[in-house]
Amino acid sequence: LNDGRTVFGYRDPDEIQRVISKYKPMIEHCYRKALMLNGGSSGYVKVQFQISYEGFVIPESIQILNSTIKNRNAVQCIKKYIKRWRNFEELDETMGIARVTQKFVFN
Numbered sequence: 001l002n003d004g005r006t007v008f009g010y011r012d013p014d015e016i017q018r019v020i021s022k023y024k025p026m027i028e029h030c031y032r033k034a035l036m037l038n039g040g041s042s043g044y045v046k047v048q049f050q051i052s053y054e055g056f057v058i059p060e061s062i063q064i065l066n067s068t069i070k071n072r073n074a075v076q077c078i079k080k081y082i083k084r085w086r087n088f089e090e091l092d093e094t095m096g097i098a099r100v101t102q103k104f105v106f107n
Contacts, residue, residue: 009096011051011088016100019087024104026081031106034074043068045078046103053095055088065101078104 027045045068050061062079069075 011098030077034071044105051098053091055090056086059083
């Protein structure tokens with residue numbers, strides 16, 4: 001019986017961290033750009049997104065769960081970059097969609 005909720009699949013956490021590490025400079029760029037414009041100090045952004053079995057982030061799934069960064073442009077910039085992440089391994093469709101929660105900490 002399918003009640004319409006998404007059943008989330010599995011994806012190797014090491015692979016997820018490898019891809020996130022590769023793209024981390026883009027996320028830091030968004031933060032630094034916001035700092036130059038608005039000043040500020042350290043903080044974090046906690047993001048949740050879903051990765052399809054085909055190996056890309058599902059754009060509509062990207063959500064900011066929590067953020068100490070009160071700069072809308074920085075947060076939008078981070079979401080924009082995450083939308084482009086396509087370097088995850090392609091899996092069999094039975095593996096489903098993986099849900100990822102990631103916290104980026106900026107100093």
